[in-house]
Amino acid sequence: xxxxxxxxxxxxxxxxxxxIADLAKKAVDQGVDPLVAIDKGLAEGIKIVGEKFxxxxxxxxxxxxxxxxxxxALAVLEPAVPEGQHRxxxxxxxxxxxxxxxHEIGKNLVATMLSSNGFEVVDLGVNVPxxxxxxxxxxxxxxxxxxxxxxTTTMPRMAEIIAxxxxxxxxxxxxxxxxxxTDVYAKExxxxxxxxxxxxxxxxxxxxVG
Amino acid sequence: xxxxxxxxxxxxxxxxxxxxxxxxxxLEILERTGVAVKSKKAQNLLRDAGCDFxxxxxxxxxxxxLVEDLARKNKRSVTFFGRTPGHDxxxxxxxxxxxxxxxxxxxxDFETRERRMSRKEDVAKAAFVSDALKGHGxxxxxxxxxxxxxxxxxxxxxxxxxxxxxxxxxxxxxxxDWEVEDVLALAAAAAGGSEEFEKRPFLxxxxxxxxxxxxxxxxxxAGFVAADGGxxxxxxxxxxxxxxxxxxxxxxxAVGVAEALAGNTIIQLHRPGTAFVFACxxxxxxxKASTRAGGGPEHGLTSAAYTQVAHxxxxxxxxxxxxxxxxxPDEQAAYEKFASAVTPILxxxxxxxxxxxxxxxxxIWLEQMVIDDEISRIIGRMAQGIExxxxxxxxDVIDRVGPGKDFLGQxxxxxxxxxxxxxxVVSDRxxxxxxxARGSKSTLTRAGDEVRRILKEHTVEPVRDEMGEVxxxxxxxxxx
Numbered sequence: 001x002x003x004x005x006x007x008x009x010x011x012x013x014x015x016x017x018x019x020i021a022d023l024a025k026k027a028v029d030q031g032v033d034p035l036v037a038i039d040k041g042l043a044e045g046i047k048i049v050g051e052k053f054x055x056x057x058x059x060x061x062x063x064x065x066x067x068x069x070x071x072x073a074l075a076v077l078e079p080a081v082p083e084g085q086h087r088x089x090x091x092x093x094x095x096x097x098x099x100x101x102x103h104e105i106g107k108n109l110v111a112t113m114l115s116s117n118g119f120e121v122v123d124l125g126v127n128v129p130x131x132x133x134x135x136x137x138x139x140x141x142x143x144x145x146x147x148x149x150x151x152t153t154t155m156p157r158m159a160e161i162i163a164x165x166x167x168x169x170x171x172x173x174x175x176x177x178x179x180x181x182t183d184v185y186a187k188e189x190x191x192x193x194x195x196x197x198x199x200x201x202x203x204x205x206x207x208x209v210g
Numbered sequence: 211x212x213x214x215x216x217x218x219x220x221x222x223x224x225x226x227x228x229x230x231x232x233x234x235x236x237l238e239i240l241e242r243t244g245v246a247v248k249s250k251k252a253q254n255l256l257r258d259a260g261c262d263f264x265x266x267x268x269x270x271x272x273x274x275x276l277v278e279d280l281a282r283k284n285k286r287s288v289t290f291f292g293r294t295p296g297h298d299x300x301x302x303x304x305x306x307x308x309x310x311x312x313x314x315x316x317x318x319d320f321e322t323r324e325r326r327m328s329r330k331e332d333v334a335k336a337a338f339v340s341d342a343l344k345g346h347g348x349x350x351x352x353x354x355x356x357x358x359x360x361x362x363x364x365x366x367x368x369x370x371x372x373x374x375x376x377x378x379x380x381x382x383x384x385x386x387d388w389e390v391e392d393v394l395a396l397a398a399a400a401a402g403g404s405e406e407f408e409k410r411p412f413l414x415x416x417x418x419x420x421x422x423x424x425x426x427x428x429x430x431x432a433g434f435v436a437a438d439g440g441x442x443x444x445x446x447x448x449x450x451x452x453x454x455x456x457x458x459x460x461x462x463x464a465v466g467v468a469e470a471l472a473g474n475t476i477i478q479l480h481r482p483g484t485a486f487v488f489a490c491x492x493x494x495x496x497x498k499a500s501t502r503a504g505g506g507p508e509h510g511l512t513s514a515a516y517t518q519v520a521h522x523x524x525x526x527x528x529x530x531x532x533x534x535x536x537x538x539p540d541e542q543a544a545y546e547k548f549a550s551a552v553t554p555i556l557x558x559x560x561x562x563x564x565x566x567x568x569x570x571x572x573x574i575w576l577e578q579m580v581i582d583d584e585i586s587r588i589i590g591r592m593a594q595g596i597e598x599x600x601x602x603x604x605x606d607v608i609d610r611v612g613p614g615k616d617f618l619g620q621x622x623x624x625x626x627x628x629x630x631x632x633x634x635v636v637s638d639r640x641x642x643x644x645x646x647a648r649g650s651k652s653t654l655t656r657a658g659d660e661v662r663r664i665l666k667e668h669t670v671e672p673v674r675d676e677m678g679e680v681x682x683x684x685x686x687x688x689x690x
Binding site: 061109112 | 614616623624627628641647
């Protein structure tokens, strides 16, 4: 039983995204506690991948492949987690690209970086209306809401979301990013976090939940 | 195989008519104007081979047929062997090997930040740092040891280099026959006998003309000893357009080619089949500052043209490049080094020297070595061009990903990005805030961090103990 948990960990470390789903199914079939498989298998594996990336030993494609492998296995393991139990995470982040903006590579990179550093990431996708951000925030209770905009025309959407979000939950923090966004703009619209690139977003998130 | 740049996307500076005209021009210079050859031994060899020799002026006039026949005697397949087999540099006309350069006399002390005369420790550190560089293939001691007794510099330079690099070493401090004998003794000790060294000569020897059209006695006689010992000969010509060559680049290249052909004729008459490399550094004289402008765009052009003519005759080429007259690793250093390196590399020169030095090859900065390595890898990517194949067109991958998604999570990406993309070591491509968070470091500071990392983490295979013993006894014998 311990062996298959180690195998899951190694499958993430070795980017085996094509075969990891079968391994996760096998774990469930063998009666492995899915939370153990996630925490001691997948999370340990992605932590090592994330550390290697931080040290510059590996690059984005490997990091994304590792995260993809983890995501694939999570899709199998999470439904098997008994009601009321939760995996350990560094924090929960709700992320999305704001309405009228369909650019997602930067947002995806931030999501990957965060999940490979122990955060649970709920990704709303692109072109996300204000109401969807608010509704999902009430539902999943994130520590951080992260918003992305690539165009100067969609940037103001981020400002519109922050006030109602805080009204619903005063403790929630926000992070904004995207090519035209600056730290000055982030301050101006009352966002606690800003990063100019995906790698920097992890430190920002850690500070906000720490 | 040593680190090298494969040339897939070649850009020549001469068309085939240009190559032919320079070839005939060089042959005409040798036949009509001639070359002053000061070595008695060389004079005798040339006279016996049918050259016209004028005793009073020492000028030798070469029959073109002799020059072309002896060009064919050159050993065609030249390998600059490493001290260890993983570092062999094959000069096959298809790869460019980046070489450090060459006998500077000043150093920026990495610790004290003082610009001072170069010492043995600088020779050692430069060899060690360059040994770790991914874009670098051949070591020419960057500076020379000036804190050692007169008459022993060549021994100290070679010892410090052998102890700190596994790569091939090309030497220019052995300018007399007895210095070459010392070098061969050290080489034999490091190889485990002279026969072993001759099987895999991991040293080559640089000898020069004195432009225009003059070959010194001492250096040529030293070259004979080096050739007898099995070392490839790099014959370095440096006519400067407007000063020691005609102001026009074509004319200066013709003078350079003539000098190199004269050098080859002499060497092949002495020892047929010697590996002979056409080497050059033909930079203009700055008409205002009255200095050699090694970082000028003309330097790259002459190196590229000379390379083409060398290849036409069947010789590998070692070109100057990566040169700057700037005094510190600044913007001028960056653009001059790029400008003087890009043309010869894309023309497919077999070796290009220059990395690490500033002030026109005078002062070593370890940081500049790392920066130049980055430049060499950038140009290397340019030389690699764009490969078009089923695999690189990736139609199946495009179809699998589909509209609106990204390619980052594809195995096709992971397996190929290292070859397909240039990956920087010192260039900072992070955003403003990430850069600030890491201390707002300049390029020079980041390069210094990389030097420090190399000094801490890199290792070099030790050289045989006998080499140190032979060096010690030679130093005792030669010290004045």
